[in-house]
Amino acid sequence: MADTTTAKIFDYPRNAWYVAAWDYEVTRKPLARTIAGRPLAMYRTEDGTPVALADACWHRLAPLSMGKVIGDELQCPYHGIRYNSAGRCTSMPAQETINPSATVASFPIADRYRYVWVWVGDPALADPAAIPDMHQMTDDEWTGDGELIYADCNYQLVLDNLMDLTHEEFVHSSSIGQEELSESEFVTSHTDTTVKVERWMLNIDAPPFWLKNMRDKFPGFSGKVDRWQIIHFEAPSTIRIDVGVAAAGTGAPEGDRSQGVNGFVMNTISPETDRTCHYFWSFQRNYCLDSQLITTQLRNGVHGVFGEDERMLRAQQEAIDANPDYEFYSLNIDAGGMWVRRLLERMLDAEGRSAVAPAAKRLPSTFSPAVESA
């Protein structure tokens, strides 16, 4: 396995819950989105239950997402063939019977934590209890909002990015970056399904983003802070980052965060293809809960920060593709990301897949690695 841990184009598990959409995106008008290589047509039935059908009609593969929701059924835009929420054809044009093989796949789907989750693998294994914990999205003690980024890179590059925040010093120097990030110690740990990376920076100046947050809660605050970043990964691709600062020396490292501000950056990444992914994020906070102004300011602020990541990730993917004969090397700071890769390798192995995604067709034909599957 070790050889594939640093795969540049990392394959994705199919037997997993992925976020397919924000809850408000799935409506009575079909939504087209590809998750883990599966084009989906998603809609809601009359009672609001979400449905995910394969986005290709059984007949001539026209996209059902261009069709119409009628009652609880989805009608193909081309010849009017209708499917119920289980993907079974209920009506065919110009004939009195229904072809018994007329079905499209219907995928397990669930509303949870303001997201719509889907499972494109073996439906018999889809247990909603296995949806990753993102309770800060909906608990009363937390509030916030987020967005969806369409990222032009392999999903593992985003996981790498979030598992090592040293990059903040260089990519996000105007907002959350500071040199203490790369100077401070961090501790990495893992279980069979989770990875944790914890870093504390004590008695430092708050960077602009955090100084603003402190002053929202403690007007006029000035002085040194203790800053923390505790990264919680849950397989296959959810990363919650417990972040915050507290007035220096008030006991935050020991557990008393009352003199500080705390946020949870809620990230969950859904592979689309081997070189693209849907990156859902939200910034949740547990102070000034009633302030829509702060919610909007934080969302806009993080939007700007993540825009810097987006550009870096796209450029990195392009460089990877432009340099096919070079491999990845690792730094000490990659320990968290490497554990994520190993847990994913094990999930892929259990599905009979290698972490190395099959070669993409867009590679020039002169470069033909032997992994193109038959």
Place this chain on the structure above:
Amino acid sequence: MATSHTLTWQGATVRESEPLTDRIRRIVFEPDAQRPIEPGAHVEVRMVVDGESTTRSYSIAERVGDDGAFALCVHHGDASRGGAAVMHALRAGDRVELTQPLQDFPLGYRARRYVFLAGGVGITAVLGMTRTARNAGKDYRVVYCGRSRDRMAFLDALSDEHGELLQTHVGDEGTTLDVEAFVAEMTDEVELYMCGPIRLMDAVRRAWDAAGLPPANLRFETFGNSGWYEPQPFRVRIPAAGVECVVPTNRTLLEALEEAGVDAMFDCRKGECGICEARVVQLTGAIDHRDVFYSERQRDANSKVCPCVSRVRAGADGSMGEIALELS
């Protein structure tokens, strides 16, 4: 349900072949490429029958081990068209060409209740489903019908696996399934999966419709090779093409027309799609409609026929059946 519909042909080696009953053999294949096998999947097998290359579809009865091997169970009946004899002659070490597992009969995963109904060798299409339902702790039962126990494969295994959830109906023991009573027990929550002779499936479909149960909850697979009646030879004429020939018992009407040089349109060749539809110009005898494309009303009208599966039988006076057709 992610199984591909695109045919990918590959080689396979016969690992073993054993009789399950007098007429049914279980043949285990090791395909060259390992593919996922879902319940309800089937494969196409390429073979030579009467000197001509052709294909036959068989349900994958069960997975064998974890290396992609699977068993097909083939019934060699009086009405077999040659494929069963070829399959029965296979022995360990023989090579065949077949497709990857194909899926036209997917098992839903979220019905409140499942009922699996099999008639005779139709058990092969639902056997894997019964195991999936049991392993997933679903609310289900299995109803298995046959003319006699020696024609019913997997009886002991099913009994061991499902205990009281298995109900058997054996014709020569006088316990034939009462279809009306069986369907009367169904509710809107039931998904019924069935495979068996067309007499059984037609009766269930009729009762299902009459009971007003949701049509989409009645799932069935037919390989188009059984009829209401034993096949008889009959004469077919295509006046517009000046063609006339006899359809022997081991040929379909469509095959006989093709062999006579008729350029006939077709697609599924199992009585589902209606593409091969022909208009009936003249009929002596009666049509044995073996398709699932026409409604009962359309069948009764006898003005159209699906040549890929349907046949003509003799009239009351015993003279050979005859049909004249107009093709598209």
